[in-house]
Amino acid sequence: MLEYTKKIREIAERLLKEGKVDMVIGFRKGTLPMINEPHFVKRAEDVNELYWDTFCAVNLANYLTDRKERIAIVAKGCDSRNIVNHIIENKVKKDKIVVIGVPCKGMLGRRKIALAAGGSEILEVIDGAKVTIKSKAGVKEVDRKDVTQDNCIICTHRNPVIYDELVAEKVEEQKNVDRYEDVKKIEAMSVQEKNEYFDTLLSTCIRCYACRNACPLCYCPTCFVDESKPQWVGKSIEETDIKTFHFLRAYHCAGRCTDCGSCERVCPMNIKMRVLTKKLEKDCFDQFGWEAGLSLTERPPLDTYKPNDPQDFIK
Amino acid sequence: MKVIRIDRGEGKFREGLKLLQNSYVAFGPLKEDREVYNFKILGDKTPDLNIQNTYLSPKGIVFPQSEVMLKYTLDETKEDCNLMKEAEKDKKPKAVFGIRPCDAASFLIAKRNFDTADYKDPYWISSYEATTFAGLACNEPCSTCFCKSAGYGPFNEEGLDLLFVDFNSYFLIKVLTPKGEELMKKANWQNVVDSDKALADILSKKTSCEDKFTTSIATSNLKSKTILELYNAPFWEEESFACLNCGTCTFVCPTCWCFDIQDENCGCDGVRMKNWDSCMFPLFTLHGTGHNPRGNKQQRVRQRFMHKLKYYLDKYDKGIQCVGCGRCVRLCPVNIDIRRISEKMNGYKACN
Numbered sequence: 001m002l003e004y005t006k007k008i009r010e011i012a013e014r015l016l017k018e019g020k021v022d023m024v025i026g027f028r029k030g031t032l033p034m035i036n037e038p039h040f041v042k043r044a045e046d047v048n049e050l051y052w053d054t055f056c057a058v059n060l061a062n063y064l065t066d067r068k069e070r071i072a073i074v075a076k077g078c079d080s081r082n083i084v085n086h087i088i089e090n091k092v093k094k095d096k097i098v099v100i101g102v103p104c105k106g107m108l109g110r111r112k113i114a115l116a117a118g119g120s121e122i123l124e125v126i127d128g129a130k131v132t133i134k135s136k137a138g139v140k141e142v143d144r145k146d147v148t149q150d151n152c153i154i155c156t157h158r159n160p161v162i163y164d165e166l167v168a169e170k171v172e173e174q175k176n177v178d179r180y181e182d183v184k185k186i187e188a189m190s191v192q193e194k195n196e197y198f199d200t201l202l203s204t205c206i207r208c209y210a211c212r213n214a215c216p217l218c219y220c221p222t223c224f225v226d227e228s229k230p231q232w233v234g235k236s237i238e239e240t241d242i243k244t245f246h247f248l249r250a251y252h253c254a255g256r257c258t259d260c261g262s263c264e265r266v267c268p269m270n271i272k273m274r275v276l277t278k279k280l281e282k283d284c285f286d287q288f289g290w291e292a293g294l295s296l297t298e299r300p301p302l303d304t305y306k307p308n309d310p311q312d313f314i315k
Numbered sequence: 316m317k318v319i320r321i322d323r324g325e326g327k328f329r330e331g332l333k334l335l336q337n338s339y340v341a342f343g344p345l346k347e348d349r350e351v352y353n354f355k356i357l358g359d360k361t362p363d364l365n366i367q368n369t370y371l372s373p374k375g376i377v378f379p380q381s382e383v384m385l386k387y388t389l390d391e392t393k394e395d396c397n398l399m400k401e402a403e404k405d406k407k408p409k410a411v412f413g414i415r416p417c418d419a420a421s422f423l424i425a426k427r428n429f430d431t432a433d434y435k436d437p438y439w440i441s442s443y444e445a446t447t448f449a450g451l452a453c454n455e456p457c458s459t460c461f462c463k464s465a466g467y468g469p470f471n472e473e474g475l476d477l478l479f480v481d482f483n484s485y486f487l488i489k490v491l492t493p494k495g496e497e498l499m500k501k502a503n504w505q506n507v508v509d510s511d512k513a514l515a516d517i518l519s520k521k522t523s524c525e526d527k528f529t530t531s532i533a534t535s536n537l538k539s540k541t542i543l544e545l546y547n548a549p550f551w552e553e554e555s556f557a558c559l560n561c562g563t564c565t566f567v568c569p570t571c572w573c574f575d576i577q578d579e580n581c582g583c584d585g586v587r588m589k590n591w592d593s594c595m596f597p598l599f600t601l602h603g604t605g606h607n608p609r610g611n612k613q614q615r616v617r618q619r620f621m622h623k624l625k626y627y628l629d630k631y632d633k634g635i636q637c638v639g640c641g642r643c644v645r646l647c648p649v650n651i652d653i654r655r656i657s658e659k660m661n662g663y664k665a666c667n
Contacts, residue, residue, distance in 0.1 A: 032645070040556055058649055062559075114350070204351050208561045210559060210563050214648060236579070268370065268646040
């Protein structure tokens with residue numbers, strides 16, 4: 001990861017010195033283990049603030065929305081797909097963006113690591129073929145796949161889909177991945193079982209909206225839950241309101257979600273809400289053969305009409 | 316000072332917990348699904364006292380995230396149509412077990428807002444007064460705990476009725492108030508011990524924990540800065556960049572007290588309720604005209620930290636509006652760290 005950091009700094013310094021961009025968006029090293037902070041630098045002499053390791057999971061495309069500057073942005077596979085989304089949804093102009101691509105072998109999940117350490121406070125995590133976890137309880141080695149973030153385990157686009165610079169050789173893409181094992185399980189449930197499943201899933205929600213706000217897709221000037229004339233959704237922690245928020249938000253992401261995992265990553269209450277967006281992702285894939293954020297020229301299925309669109313739902 | 320001892324092995328602790336639930340609704344830290352730890356009603360469960368800081372602070376026991384204040388009907392055939400009536404409230408005494416000293420101190424901060432000479436929030440006050448706080452001293456701070464430098468500490472007694480100190484096989488309990496005394500009676504925990512010896516043991520635990528702190532918050536210069544100097548400081552752009560403007564920091568914070576009032580109707584029946592609000596949300600300051608005085612995230616992030624570290628300090632002269640529990644540091648999804656911001660504010664010198 002040191003190599004990645006070095007390369008990101010080199011590229012950032014060059015771009016800023018040559019005046020090709022006004023700012024570089026990346027991460028700076030966090031003040032705690034297992035988290036880094038989205039950060040920008042505007043001056044070549046500050047590029048050493050930029051940093052990279054396997055805890056740079058938050059989707060940086062979120063920080064591009066509606067910015068007018070010329071920006072270089074550090075992007076993993078998923079981030080790059082959201083940059084594509086942003087371009088085709090007119091949230092940024094392609095010619096203003098320089099993508100510093102980061103081939104990615106998967107981000108590590110901080111909660112999985114915390115669990116692996118038996119809840120003892122984590123002091124340091126060293127990534128490698130095995131992941132070394134130093135906690136107050138001692139040092140422990142675990143298999144990387146056991147502590148990799150859920151969405152990264154089933155990721156099939158680890159390399160950036162668009163890029164102007166690459167910080168390393170591309171990594172091998174994962175093949176024969178069943179992306180929808182969890183969704184299929186839920187699909188097979190009865191209505192009542194589904195209800196219970198979603199009740200439990202969302203029972204700890206505090207409506208902080210971290211999931212929505214970390215999502216690059218959620219850029220509506222006023223979200224439907226914040227509308228007051230009329231007010232569509234109540235403000236309390238009543239379960240109908242909580243479900244309305246999560247379900248509707250997921251629908252708004254249909255055909256757009258890249259499964260970057262930011263929503264789950266940022267949830268302070270450990271809610272696994274990706275099953276909702278993944279169901280819609282699966283439907284889009286099954287019905288339209290569509291994967292979001294891969295093409296700058298093709299329009300997403302939900303904003304176009306084609307005569308051969310599936311219409312079995314019309315009874 | 317009365318000190319009581321409870322031996323943990325003899326079932327006396329569990330027995331007492333059971334007994335006192337005849338008189339109180341007892342809360343304590345419990346593990347839930349997905350490894351989220353929060354204060355919950357205990358029932359027959361034993362509080363998990365190994366949990367250091369719960370995800371949410373226990374402020375919700377006194378100040379619930381959603382609380383019905385009044386009820387009304389819009390049915391014009393009814394006599395009391397459009398009249399606000401007080402909602403029933405469970406007034407049973409509450410006991411909070413295993414509350415950490417930082418969280419207990421936070422209630423005194425909130426009290427300055429909810430219980431003033433001019434304004435009194437009856438919902439908060441009645442709930443607070445009905446609650447007995449049985450605190451648990453911290454023998455080991457987390458790496459993100461900075462209560463000591465925030466002006467409190469791992470054995471701080473402010474806001475507590477009882478202070479339990481864990482000696483593994485037994486607790487020594489300092490009885491701090493008549494409310495605490497009452498609870499000990501109800502739980503039949505009455506084994507009074509020689510207080511000189513016990514207090515000396517407690518003091519040595521306290522010193523040992525205080526020596527283990529690894530982090531602090533810098534606040535010494537905040538008071539002498541002018542508001543505008545800090546308000547106009549250039550670092551806000553950089554420090555607010557990562558912020559998602561979610562409500563995590565404010566919702567997990569024990570000292571954040573803001574709420575919104577909403578009417579919710581179902582058919583003709585309606586309730587007027589309080590819900591936690593957050594200065595991180597754009598809606599928090601949106602005017603009826605559509606104007607928003609804090610329309611961008613930089614303004615909102617600045618507001619949060621200026622309120623905690625400057626406005627509160629200037630207004631009350633009782634330190635900062637932060638007890639150093641470290642929840643916002645640990646749970647912020649993008650690592651906005653109040654220690655870093657306070658350091659920036661504390662060390663900032665405006666150019667003339």
